Amino acid sequence: MSINSTTKKVDSVTVIGLSGKITIGEECKHLRETIRGQLSEGTKSILLNLGDISYIDSTGIGELVSSFTSVSRQGGQLKLLNLTKKVHDLLQITKLVTVFDIFEDEAKAVKSFGSTQA
Amino acid sequence: MSINSTTKKVDSVTVIGLSGKITIGEECKHLRETIRGQLSEGTKSILLNLGDISYIDSTGIGELVSSFTSVSRQGGQLKLLNLTKKVHDLLQITKLVTVFDIFEDEAKAVKSFGSTQA
Amino acid sequence: MAKETIRVEITLESNLKHVELIEVIAQTVAKQCGFGEDGLHEILMAVHECAINAICHGNKEDLQKQVGLSLSVHPDRLEIRVRDQGKSFNPNDVPDPLDKENLMKPAGRGILLIQAFMDEFRVGRCENWGNEVIMTKRLPSPSQPEKGGVGREHQ
Amino acid sequence: MAKETIRVEITLESNLKHVELIEVIAQTVAKQCGFGEDGLHEILMAVHECAINAICHGNKEDLQKQVGLSLSVHPDRLEIRVRDQGKSFNPNDVPDPLDKENLMKPAGRGILLIQAFMDEFRVGRCENWGNEVIMTKRLPSPSQPEKGGVGREHQ
Ligand SMILES: Nc1ncnc2c1ncn2[C@@H]1O[C@H](COP(=O)(O)OP(=O)(O)O)[C@@H](O)[C@H]1O
Ligand SMILES: Nc1ncnc2c1ncn2[C@@H]1O[C@H](COP(=O)(O)OP(=O)(O)O)[C@@H](O)[C@H]1O
Numbered sequence: 355m356s357i358n359s360t361t362k363k364v365d366s367v368t369v370i371g372l373s374g375k376i377t378i379g380e381e382c383k384h385l386r387e388t389i390r391g392q393l394s395e396g397t398k399s400i401l402l403n404l405g406d407i408s409y410i411d412s413t414g415i416g417e418l419v420s421s422f423t424s425v426s427r428q429g430g431q432l433k434l435l436n437l438t439k440k441v442h443d444l445l446q447i448t449k450l451v452t453v454f455d456i457f458e459d460e461a462k463a464v465k466s467f468g469s470t471q472a
Numbered sequence: 473m474s475i476n477s478t479t480k481k482v483d484s485v486t487v488i489g490l491s492g493k494i495t496i497g498e499e500c501k502h503l504r505e506t507i508r509g510q511l512s513e514g515t516k517s518i519l520l521n522l523g524d525i526s527y528i529d530s531t532g533i534g535e536l537v538s539s540f541t542s543v544s545r546q547g548g549q550l551k552l553l554n555l556t557k558k559v560h561d562l563l564q565i566t567k568l569v570t571v572f573d574i575f576e577d578e579a580k581a582v583k584s585f586g587s588t589q590a
Numbered sequence: 591m592a593k594e595t596i597r598v599e600i601t602l603e604s605n606l607k608h609v610e611l612i613e614v615i616a617q618t619v620a621k622q623c624g625f626g627e628d629g630l631h632e633i634l635m636a637v638h639e640c641a642i643n644a645i646c647h648g649n650k651e652d653l654q655k656q657v658g659l660s661l662s663v664h665p666d667r668l669e670i671r672v673r674d675q676g677k678s679f680n681p682n683d684v685p686d687p688l689d690k691e692n693l694m695k696p697a698g699r700g701i702l703l704i705q706a707f708m709d710e711f712r713v714g715r716c717e718n719w720g721n722e723v724i725m726t727k728r729l730p731s732p733s734q735p736e737k738g739g740v741g742r743e744h745q
Numbered sequence: 746m747a748k749e750t751i752r753v754e755i756t757l758e759s760n761l762k763h764v765e766l767i768e769v770i771a772q773t774v775a776k777q778c779g780f781g782e783d784g785l786h787e788i789l790m791a792v793h794e795c796a797i798n799a800i801c802h803g804n805k806e807d808l809q810k811q812v813g814l815s816l817s818v819h820p821d822r823l824e825i826r827v828r829d830q831g832k833s834f835n836p837n838d839v840p841d842p843l844d845k846e847n848l849m850k851p852a853g854r855g856i857l858l859i860q861a862f863m864d865e866f867r868v869g870r871c872e873n874w875g876n877e878v879i880m881t882k883r884l885p886s887p888s889q890p891e892k893g894g895v896g897r898e899h900q
Contacts, residue, residue: 378642379606409631412639412703416696423694440631447706448699449688496797497761527786530794530858534851541849558786565861566854567843596763598770599754608751614773615753622766 355380359388367399367464368392369435373406376414385414389421389432398430399467401460405436415448422454431455435463473498477506485517485582486510487553491524494532503532507539507550516548517585519578523554533566540572549573553581596622596663604649604657604674609641612659616670619661623668623729632707633668633727639700640672640723648674648721658719667709669726673719681713751777751818759804759812759829764796767814771825774816778823778884787862788823788882794855795827795878803829803876813874822864824881828874836868 357374370388375381392400402421404410410418418434425432433455437445445451457463475492488506493499510518520539522528528536536552543550551573555563563569575581598619602608616637620630641657649655658673687698705711708725716722753774757763771792775785796812804810813828842853860866863880871877 377638411635411642412700413642413697415699419694420696423696444703447703449693453693495793527790529790529797530855531797531852533854537849538851541851562858565858567848571848595758596766597754597756599752601752603750608777611751611773611777615770618766618769618773622763 355384357381357384359384361388361392364401364460364464367401367467368397369401369403369460369464371403371406375409375411376407376417377409377411378413382413382417385417385421389424393424393428393430398425398428400425400430400432401435401457401463401467402432403435403460404441405438407438407441410441410444415444415450419450419453431467433457433463433466435460473502475499475502477502479506479510482519482578482582483585485519485585486515487519487521487578487582489521489524493527493529494525494535495527495529496531500531500535503535503539507542511542511546511548516543516546518543518548518550519553519575519581519585520550521553521578522559523556525556525559528559528562533562533568537568537571549585551575551581551584553578595665596661598659598661600659602657602659603653604645604651604655605653606642606645606651608657609638609645612641612657613637616659616661619663620668623663624732625668625727625730629727629730633670636704636707636725636727637670637672639704640670640725643700644672644674644676644721644723647679648676650676658716663729665729667726667728669724670708671716671725672723673716674721676720678715679713679721681711750820751816753814753816755814757812757814758808759800759806759810760808761797761800761806763812764793764800767796767812768792771814771816774818775823778818779887780823780882780885784882784885788825791859791862791880791882792825792827794859795825795880798855799827799829799831799876799878802834803831805831813871818884820884822881822883824879825863826871826880827878828871829876831875833870834868834876836866 357372357376360371362369376385389400422432435457437456445454455466457466475490475494478489480487494503507518540550553575555574563572573584596619598615600612600615613634617630617634620633625633641659644657645651649657655675660671662669681701684701685692685698687695687702692698704725708727710726712724714722714724751774753770755767755770768789772785772789775788780788796814799812800806804812810830815826817824836856839856840847840853842850842857847853859880863882865881867879869877869879
């Protein structure tokens with residue numbers, strides 16, 4: 355499997371740092387389970403750091419959308435941090451830049467969640 | 473080109489350290505010109521260190537044989553040092569282990585040339 | 591005898607584990623064509639999406655069915671064909687993933703990406719096979735190495 | 746439709762600069778077969794020598810002529826075929842490089858190496874082409890990964 359994740363808490367926001375690829379198969383499954391795990395622990399504010407993601411395929415993009423939807427359904431928010439040019443291009447092509455809140459600065463991203471949620 | 477050579481003098485022996493590949497094309501040409509250069513300067517005792525050679529093809533083996541012949545014709549000697557297992561296997565398959573003097577120790581190799589030649 | 595300088599044909603069983611082999615070979619050929627890092631990545635993604643479609647949608651992951659890849663290098667372009675043994679499909683019938691009602695769907699963006707990354711994309715039927723997707727990408731000109739991007743500026 | 750799990754066919758103009766492409770693709774397929782480092786190196790060398798022979802001896806480096814490589818993965822072996830468009834040659838007519846009078850010759854060791862590294866080597870004629878060299882190597886058994894060496898111990 356070519357994806358890894360590390361999780362840290364900054365204020366009330368869970369920052370998940372992903373590295374590797376988000377592609378069909380094990381990699382997408384890993385992302386899905388990571389998000390599901392967070393939701394089952396009651397996490398509402400998730401910031402995905404994609405700075406070390408080299409490659410996302412269409413299945414991976416779909417997984418990001420599904421993650422966004424799952425978190426929203428639980429009354430939470432999922433935002434994105436540190437997109438590489440390649441990943442940003444993909445979200446542009448798929449018009450998902452209009453859906454995701456995208457940040458380049460962790461502190462600003464964390465602040466944007468507001469301080470109401472755990 | 474994927475071959476490099478460095479030359480040093482130990483006693484009266486010219487030790488040529490080769491790294492990379494000895495294969496058809498530029499690489500073989502480089503070896504040929506290196507040997508020719510030494511011969512034109514009057515070098516008689518040449519020790520080829522093949523320790524950093526990862527790959528020799530049949531053309532490269534032929535080039536080693538030609539080098540051996542050229543040096544012998546000028547009254548000199550060409551010997552080999554530090555063969556990797558792969559290169560040793562090749563000389564075994566081609567029965568050239570019976571032709572070349574092969575050493576694993578530079579000092580011993582240098583000594584074997586005797587002290588009569590420059 | 592083929593007229594192209596380079597022609598590579600691959601036939602594989604419909605197993606997702608072979609997709610990487612297809613990708614590596616496509617990258618090797620594309621490198622030989624002089625594509626830079628961005629072009630290589632675009633070709634990688636197009637081949638990846640197309641191979642997965644052939645295996646999953648075309649052949650329904652039936653290991654008895656085969657998937658075919660053909661790469662041909664023409665003087666001006668790299669042509670890639672991906673064949674499956676499945677039922678005919680028409681890319682015009684596929685929902686547009688950019689439509690508002692599809693934007694949040696978990697799938698349906700592969701063909702969009704292929705179209706963004708390649709200069710040409712069309713689907714036909716191939717004798718003794720099923721669908722044949724034909725994609726081409728113009729070779730980078732040796733004088734001005736391509737900078738990459740989304741590939742649309744080539745048109 | 747081919748019966749093999751993996752089948753790769755490459756057609757190229759007779760240019761030595763394409764040998765690396767042939768090598769990389771052969772390595773990629775061989776890796777997929779489970780060959781270890783030693784086996785990969787043996788296959789690399791066999792393909793290298795054979796491709797150079799096809800281009801230089803078979804096609805006399807005539808860019809109008811093509812060289813063909815076919816790789817097929819069978820359950821028990823990898824089969825590699827290299828085709829040229831040259832005049833027929835019989836490997837039995839080639840001088841033995843191990844004979845005393847040939848030992849110091851600057852060339853003539855390619856076929857010897859191919860035979861040492863592969864389990865099978867034969868030459869035939871191929872319709873619409875010229876010579877076809879057929880080489881096979883038994884796949885490493887998944888239980889006991891091959892250790893390599895000169896490959897003769899497999900027999
Ligand atoms: N080779 C194929 N055979 C049959 N149908 C296909 C093929 N490729 C694509 N399709 C159809 O086109 C649709 C869109 O494909 P695509 O844009 O790649 O998105 P996704 O694969 O995520 O659905 C697929 O859902 C499928 O219905
Ligand atoms: N594809 C080929 N077409 C014609 N002749 C060939 C071919 N391959 C090999 N030969 C003949 O076999 C000889 C031995 O080949 P090889 O053992 O590879 O050594 P080398 O290429 O160094 O001569 C060649 O010199 C050539 O005469």
